[in-house]
Amino acid sequence: MPQLALQQLPCVLLLSVLGLTSACQSLPVPPALLSAAGVSAEPDSALTYRSERLGLSFSYPQELTIEEKGSTIKVWATEDYRAVREGRYAGGTELPPHLAISTYPNPQHLPLRKWLQGSGNEYFGLLKEDVREMLLSNRPTLFFSSDALYSQKNVLFASRQGDRIAAISKAELEARGGDAAKSQTYQRAFEQIIASFSPDS
Numbered sequence: 001m002p003q004l005a006l007q008q009l010p011c012v013l014l015l016s017v018l019g020l021t022s023a024c025q026s027l028p029v030p031p032a033l034l035s036a037a038g039v040s041a042e043p044d045s046a047l048t049y050r051s052e053r054l055g056l057s058f059s060y061p062q063e064l065t066i067e068e069k070g071s072t073i074k075v076w077a078t079e080d081y082r083a084v085r086e087g088r089y090a091g092g093t094e095l096p097p098h099l100a101i102s103t104y105p106n107p108q109h110l111p112l113r114k115w116l117q118g119s120g121n122e123y124f125g126l127l128k129e130d131v132r133e134m135l136l137s138n139r140p141t142l143f144f145s146s147d148a149l150y151s152q153k154n155v156l157f158a159s160r161q162g163d164r165i166a167a168i169s170k171a172e173l174e175a176r177g178g179d180a181a182k183s184q185t186y187q188r189a190f191e192q193i194i195a196s197f198s199p200d201s
Helices: 011-017 031-036 078-085 112-124 179-196
Strands: 046-051 056-061 064-069 072-077 099-105 132-136 139-147 151-158 164-171
Touching: 046 179, 056 064, 056 099, 056 179, 064 078, 072 078, 072 179, 099 112, 099 179, 112 139, 112 151, 112 164, 164 179
Parallel strands: none
Antiparallel strands: 046 056, 064 072, 072 099, 099 164, 132 139, 139 151, 151 164
């Protein structure tokens, strides 16, 4: 599984973009901390999803359900996926928050930041001013937030050839009441997918 290039990342920045908190100010980040967050180690219960059609792969918690349609892979809490399939959200009702892995063309082979500046509002809604460039497994990566139907955290990867962009997006849930456990599950899956993601499978 691809590993984070930790020596390239300030500790506080790495943890903040993944939605974690820490008082650490310098590297190295304790491995136990990252392992507990689901970033440096793949859990025994993880499953691997590989799409030959979209040319990507990642691991995810086995309690979630995968749905691939068109250029997007949706990662659902199983109860939400079942509700969608049963038609409870038919007739224009907003779908519940979930994770999505989408692919986009990049025929001009633009760098991630420049591609986002040109296409970001079309694909992600209103972009926030928190764009961060990082290296994950020595691969350039872009972290940013956006507002559309839901507030989202997003991560961009470019294919090795540079002709495709892959985006991992997580809709933000209010962590209260019955949504608290689901929010934690999605956050764990988000971290796990980022850490294991390959846009060139």
